[in-house]
Amino acid sequence: MQSNWTFWIDVGGTFTDCIGRDPRGNIHRIKVLSSDTSPIIAIRELMQLPDHTPIGKVSVSLGTTRGTNALLQRNGQPVAMLITKGFSDLLDIGTQARPDLFALNIQKHKPLHNHVIEINERLDANGQVLEALDLHQVQTQLGQLKERGYKSLAVCLLHSYLNDDHEQQIAKLAHEMGFDQVSVSSELSPTIKALDRFDTAVIDAYLSPVIRHYMANLRKSLGAIKVMTSAGALVDSEIFAGKDSLLSGPAGGVVGFAHAAEQAGFQQAIGFDMGGTSTDVSRFDGRYEYQYAGEIDGIRVVTPMLAIETVAAGGGSICDFDGQRLTVGPDSAGAHPGPACYGKDGPLAITDINLFNGKIDPARFPFALDVNAVTLKLQALRDRMDQNMSLHQIADGFTRVANLKMASAIKRISTARGYDPTDHVLVAFGGAAAQHACAIARSLHIREILLHPLAGVLSAHGISMANVKRFAEKTILKPLNEQTLKTLQTTVKQLAKTLYEQVLAEGVAPSDIDEPMQLLDLRYAGQQTAITIAKPADGAWAGAFEQMHTQLYGHAHLDREIQIVTLRVEVTGNMPKPVTLTQKSVNRRPKPARMSTVYFDALPHDTACFERADLQPGDRLIGPAIIHEDLSTIVIDPGWTATVNEQFDLILNDQSPHLQDLDQTTQCDPIRLELFNNHFTHIAVQMGLTLQKTSLSVNVKERLDFSCAILDSHGDLVVNAPHIPVHLGAMGATVRGLLEHVSDIRPGDSYLSNNPDLGGSHLPDLTVITPVFDPTGKQLQFFTASRAHHAEIGGKRPGSTFPFAKNLAEEGVVFSNLRLMREGHFDETSLRNTLTSGAYPSRAPDENIADIRAALAANTLGSRELQSLIAMHSWPVVHAYMGHIRDAASKQCQAAISRIIDGQYRFEDKLDDGSPLAVAIDIHGDKMAVDFTGTGPVNDNAFNANRAVVESAILYCMRCIINEDIPLNGGVMEPIQIILPQCMLNPPKCDDPTQHAAVAAGNVELSQRVVDMFFGALGIMAGSQGTMNNFIFGNQQFGYYETICGGSGGGPDFDG
Known part of the structure; x- marks a missing residue:
């Protein structure tokens, strides 16, 4: 028998969950509102102690969102960063990645540090001293920081992961001078990559004092405390570091679901934790999956963390209609005003939808819920939609959209990593997960769901199962x-x-x-x-x-x-674990406490309602059914059964054989439109991740200069993942160039092209195209395509971007629909021969071939996912929605154009050499004509573009003007006529590269000017820098290519 109480506590942003084990071994649980003292309040409640009675000796382990909240709210400790001289702006510059690709008023993430001190010292890339540390000067600098009130330091010196001597000298001196917190980059992350290491040191210095103060206050009442780290491990609170606090809360859920699955006999499990604003998913197969670097709210952190995928879909996710599609999230109703049913005039949210469908019992909520407010919101939304749909059909549509978003997150941690979700049990926990688990599992073909008896407080339970x-x-x-x-x-x-x-x-x-x-x-x-x-x-x-x-x-x-x-x-x-209660099973069908009407798939069902406390091992329920428990509601959909095992887990099994979508109608409706939009976009994004992770070119793996797309059998763009603006929409022309010039496209083929006359941009941008046929091999159904910038593709200069090239041949190797794959076999010989032939062959053919293989892998992934989509919904339905999505994008573009006053808008610009650029934009209702007449003639250097580059620039501009999350496809361009005479933006086509105009700068310089002119003509924003600042160097063995960001122009209501 235990002599003292033991507590496991999960301190969340809204609620604190506490599980306690009394000296007799009995388990107790409670949920209280989170506050600075909520762990103490919860413990007093369970021990039934008056406020001022000492708690006495107890054992406490907890997880907390205190660090995450301090980061998100930016209320950590002021930090001074000490960095190698000459690099004071390194964290401000970062990777140059924009937080929002289509935002004109760019809001950069602000670094956490308040002040920077440059240190006179330098190590080389091997850790050898180039400039010795001037410790006397450091002492003076630290004294100045003390005078300014700084107590927390981040020490960040280049190459310190190889030689930490300079950092350690500074840290020792800082401690002697009385600084409270000194975070040393080489101690926290002794690994290469300065940006990640320095950000980690700063975030540790920023959060550790906050965490330390919070824990010190708790220890006054509770004594020693162990804390959950982001890695799902326990650590003494006195050495708990800020960098390890960011996933402290969610980590408990991962450990909890993993233990629950193992205890129930499942070898592989997927955790599904649905909360109010977001959903966390993760995977376990006998070993936890870790990630050793991540980014949270724009700040990089390098530390062991459980691999958790988060999606902005939760009970508070706002449900709306954008004029074409039903949308869910990413914005949330929050706690105030909360969902519409809270009675505070909040927006329609997923919680409202579940209430309206009968999946939430308002009598069990701690306060009254207003069902009528939900009905009124749905009625108003139906009026806006102008669709002949019932309110329950609309509500079901929102449920399906939310479920798809969450299912897509599960795919990202399973299929995207090479694991089959059907081999896993879905472990649902959190306040809302059990209301959606059946539908999500069925969509992924997962046949079993596990619901632990402590599912409502599984994060706290996970802390009880954690080890040091x-x-x-x-x-x-x-x-x-x-x-x-x-x-x-x-x-x-x-x-x-x-x-x-x-x-x-x-x-x-x-x-x-x-x-x-x-x-x-x-x-x-x-x-x-x-x-x-x-x-x-x-x-x-x-x-x-x-x-x-x-x-x-x-x-x-x-x-x-x-x-x-x-x-x-x-x-x-290994730490001691609580004893799990078991009881032998008896086979019985329990009687429901009552019956209720619940809507599934927009249809009413008489549904049995049970109390989980009344269920015993061996009980078997047949869906539809509702099971109520203290902290959550479990919904068992029709076609599912539930059985209570000996550990009081609920095991749900899908008994339905119907895994294919039975709705074969091809007429567009706003619900399925959003579903297919999410399907297609998810596939294209996953293609991009595969390309990025397997490529060798620094342009792909670091600069992210690539894009992936899905196109129909005519080469019309269905969706382009939002990877990089200069590639948006351009691959349609490349696929159409393939269709026009190759007549014997076969199953198992793939093609390579970079020819600007066939839809290419400049030669380093290589596009791999994969046609996909139906199972008979007779009907061409669609294409997947990947375009990536290769750092080297030949030409007169390393980097293959020679500004003074006189013709296309001087810029590198030209590919015009080279057949890479022949009926499933990779033709490396032809590829290598082309790369290494000609007057200016590639300097890195091995790297080219490896990156082309990466693009093929991305296309293969996309093709496989699309075929799975067809298997689920049928080819006629998928084909129809390829068209519907383009139509929807076209209508949203038309709506954006119609908001511009009719008339002609003009803008003129010049290149540095005086070459003129001109555009006239004519607006008539919902149609636009963009005329580049007046632009200068073809240049005798590389400053020429082509139609694909111009179309990409205009597509990007229109997406910025629309300012909504729409599918990026050919529909956006349908209301727009482009008039492009022969000029530097449209040089004449020529089969002979030695006679063809050079185009290298078209992609990197003229594309910028097209955007500047378009926005300038419409008065949307002032001109930006007008260049990509390409910095290129190399020799005959390699070429290196870097793009350096420049400024952005101001707009009517924001500065540049």
Whole structure:
């Protein structure tokens, strides 16, 4: 028998969940409103102690959102950053990525630090000292910081992950001078990548004092506390670091669902945690999935974190109609005013929809819910839609859209990583998850759902199941071979010894400490993205890596060097776990407490309602059914059954054989329009992730200069993932160029093109096109396409972007629909011969081929996902909605044009050499004509573009003007006529590259001027910098290409 109480607490943003075990071993639970003292309040409530009575000796472990809230609300400790001289603006510049691709009034993420001090010191890329540290000057600088009131420092020196001596000297001096918090980048993240390491140091310095103060106050009443880290591990509160606090709350849910699944006998599980504003999903297969770097609210952080995918869909997600489609989120009703049913004139939200459909019992809410307010909101929305639909059909539509968003998040952690979701059980927890679990599981073909008896407080339960765990890492950057592995063993032993001592210091008995686990981050030489591989039982690291690479991306480079990027070591100390209650099953059908009418698929069903407290092991329920419990409501859809197992879990099973969508109507409706829009966009985005992670070109893996698209059988764009503006909409012309010039397109083929006369832009942008046929191989159904900028494709200068090129041949290798794949077989010989032939061959053919394979992998993924979509909905339905989505985009573009006053709008510009650019935009109702007459003639250098570049620029401009989340496709351009005479924006076509105008600068310079002129003519914003600032260098062996951002013009209501 325990002599003291033990508590496991999850402090969320709104509520605090507490599970307590009394000295007799009985389990108690409570939910209270979150506050600074909510853990103490919850403990007093469970122990039934008056306010001023000392709590006494208790054991407390908790997870908290305190760090996350401090970050989101920007109320952390003021921080001064110490950085190598010359790099004071590094975190301000960041990666140059825009937070919103289509926002004209750009709101940059502000760095967390308040002040920067430049330190006179410098190490080279090997960690050798180039300039010694001037410690006397540092002392003076720190004294000035003290005078200004700074107490928290982030020490961030270049290459300190290789040599931490300078950082350690500064840290020692800062501690001696009395600074409260000194976060040292090389201690927090001893790995390559300065931006990530420095951001981590700053966020740690920003949050650690807040966390430390919060924990100190709790310890006054509770004594020693263990805290959940982002990695799902427990740590003493006195050493809990700010960088490890950001997923402290959600991590408990991951550990909780993983334990629940294992206890119920499931080997693979997907966690589904649906809250008020968002939904978290994660995966477990006997080992937790980690990510070792991430970004939260624009701040990069490098630390072990459980891999959690978050989507902006929750009970508070706002439901609306944008004129074409039903939309859910990303905005939330929040707690104030809350959903419409709260009676505070809030917006329609998913909670309202569940209430309206009978899935929430208003009598069980802690305050009165206004169902009539929901009805009025739905009626008003139906009037706007002008559709012959019942209110329940509209409500069902919102449910389906929300479910699809959440199902897409589950796909991103399963199918996108090479795992089949049908092999998993879905573990639902959180306030709203059990109301949506059946529909989401069915959409993913998951046949089983697990609902733990503590599902409403599963994050707190997870904390009770967590262990003490410590992590260490070291950058290696060496080839994977026997010699390297042998050398690493000394490092492994050193790191493991340090971690073992840290776990011992947490009070874990030596017998409860597991053997250290070794992992390696591996990648092919030249890749950016590494794959973390746990040490294989047979020690075959290369085989394990190649198997995982194939599982993730569909291919492996068997002849390419594998590189060890990072060594990782983990040591786990096992903590005592609560005893799980069990009871033998009896086979019975319990009687419902009452009957209710609940709507499923917009149809009413007589539904049995049960109390979970009344259910016993062996009970079996047949859906539809509602199960009420203290902290949540469980909805069992028609076609599902539920059984209570011996641990009091509810196991739901899908008994329905109908996995195909039975609605075969092809007429457009706003519900399915949004569903298919989400389907198509999700596929294109996943294609892009595959391309980015497997490419070798720095332009793809870091600059993200690529784009992926889905096109119909005529080459009309269905959806273009919003990857980079200059590629938007351009691949339609490339596919149409293929259809016009190649007559024998066959199943299993893929083609390569960069010819500007066939829809290309400039030669470094290589487009891989994959046609997809029906199962018979006779009907061409659609195309998937990927365009990526290769850092090197030949030409007179490295980087293949020579501003003074006189013709296309001087810019590199030209591909005109080269057949890459012949009936499923990769024709590397033809590809390599083309890359290495001609007057100016590629300087990096191996890298080109690897990146083309990456594009093929992306296309294959897209094709496979589209075929799955057809299998679910049928080809006629999918084909119809390809057209409906284009029509919807066209109507939204027409609506945006009609808001502009009729008339002609003109703008003129000049290149640096005086070449004129001109545009006249004529608006007539909902139609637009864009005329570039007056633009200068074809240049005798590389400053020429083509129609594809111009169309991409205009598509981007229109998407900015529409200012709504619409599908990017050819429909946007349908109301727009482009008049493009022969000029520098449209040089004459020519089959001979030596006679064809050079075009390298068209993509990077003239595209910017087209945007400036378009916005300038309409008075939307002033001209921006008008250039991409391409910085290129190299030699005959390589070419490097970098784009440096410039300024952005001001608008009518915002500064530039």
